[in-house]
Amino acid sequence: GIQVEQSPPDLILQEGANSTLRCNFSDSVNNLQWFHQNPWGQLINLFYIPSGTKQNGRLSATTVATERYSLLYISSSQTTDSGVYFCALTGTASKLTFGTGTRLQVTL
């Protein structure tokens, strides 16, 4: 099946800093989503981005499908951004395959 790798595994930022999270995948994709999992376990949709670039407030994402990677940018980080960020995608199957996640901690 499709392989998904995320980096870095852990990230500690001071409030106000910017960061880039990376997702590499092994095959062509039909669907790629970025999620934020909050401390209560809820998976919150951030972006649906099988290709191209999207922005939503302080967050933006870019997927370069031909080179098999996606990036999530967080600008001016806030403590509420803390949690785990997952990249998840589908290839020929319709089930989402999740990466191992990036655990982000934003400190004051």
Next chain:
Amino acid sequence: EAEVAQSPRYKITEKSQAVAFWCDPISGHATLYWYRQILGQGPELLVQFQDESVVDDSQLPKDRFSAERLKGVDSTLKIQPAELGDSAMYLCASSLELRGDIQYFGAGTRLSVL
């Protein structure tokens, strides 16, 4: 905004007992998924429905797990008997279409087996 509803939010049970989780997808969503997330890992698919039909249950431990979606709307996931290793978050998701579509997740059921 429409949401995927799950209940209960938390469940504590003893091993060898039976447990059941319920999921109500976003109205009109034909595809429903059950995922299991072990602490420190990403979610993994257990079973996928298209309407009332199972599309993929290859990762469902069928000796103890069962899932149904009788009327093609809400769904129940059952474990009988529960084992210590079943402690995890159980997440339900739904999407409008089968392939390449956005999946929306519920808040999950956190199961602890003692």
